[in-house]
Amino acid sequence: MTREVWITGIGMTSSLGEGLDAHWQAMAEAEHPTPVIDKTTFAPYPVHPMVPLDFSQQIPKGGDRRQMENWQRVGTYTAGLALDDAGIAGNLELLSNTNMVVAAAGGERDLAVDQTILEGVGAAESPEEFINERLSNDLRPTLFLAQLPNLVAGNIAIVHKVTGSSRTFMGEELASVSAVEIAARRIRADQGDIFLAGGAIIAERKDVLLVMSGAGWAWTGEPASVWARPEKGGGIILGSVGTFLVLEAREHAEARGAKPYARLGTVLSGRSRREPGQAAEIAAEQFAAIRKEAGDRRLAMLTSASGLSPLTQEEQGFLAGLIARGELDTVRAVPNMLGTSVEATFPSMVGLAALALSRKGFYRPADDTGFETPVTEAPTAIAVNSWGNWRGEGMGLVEAID
Structure with a gap:
């Protein structure tokens, strides 16, 4: 399992816009990054709403669009952006050998x-x-049959002709970790040369907000940084996000002349009962492997910290220790700008990490607590860290290609 995994395509949609330029402008170039939040439609629950999309640009047949729910349309649309970005859209021979690993939730309820x-x-x-x-x-x-999670992969296959193997994971944030982890492992094990991996979520759903509220997870106050919420009881602000990645074996990408964004290193997943300190203990083991692989590269981190209490406090303490020991330069909580994106979480952070490395920059803090500090030098490696709001801890490494 020694083959390099390159990220050769990224498709991304969220409240910040469509495509990589929109996200880079909002998160890296803006002097004061400002999230897009709807505080009224689902009051008292704020959400990061999906930017309006012209689905016909990636799903040309009206019949295909009509039989999909909105979350499926977003996933299929965003997958098309990734295929376009990788330069393989419309290449039927290549698409027939492209495998899919998708993270998805259940469909909309009645x-x-x-x-x-x-x-x-x-x-x-x-x-x-x-x-x-x-x-x-x-x-x-x-x-019920129209909302099955594996229909996202089915619709991508129908619309974009991606007809290699297909696998769908359910299980919140950990499903998104597994989607990327399994794709990367299979490439390294020579069980496939090219994969489409990702997920999508629509936060603007009353049924999802009902579940979050019933579990006691939903944030109902004025929007605030995830690092500030635990002191006020804690809570999640959901965000609508779609992200798909084209992951490819280095030699396969080189043979077709594809230009990579970055290299995907180790991806690790774990699971604890979430007794105090357990998630941090698993993360410490994962980070030790990530730090060793990164070597002497400058390392920053993107995290999916949710704002829940006491989980976010435990994660912040763990990250603060890494920074204090000089093992990590700085951290950015992606949900401050995109919202918590559950099944789209890990692909989104991997995509944002690859984008930053390819542009030799990093994202500005979107946090008024002072925990997120500016960088003095752009990182050459970025760790991505995801703790699910209930279970599951995952971490991965994205490295610049010299």
């Missing part, structure tokens, strides 16, 4: 059914029987 259940369950003599009866009689099988 809100009318949910509302009926929520309104009636409290007054029901037997809540369990009431729920079973309503689910049996009110849910439409065709609706």
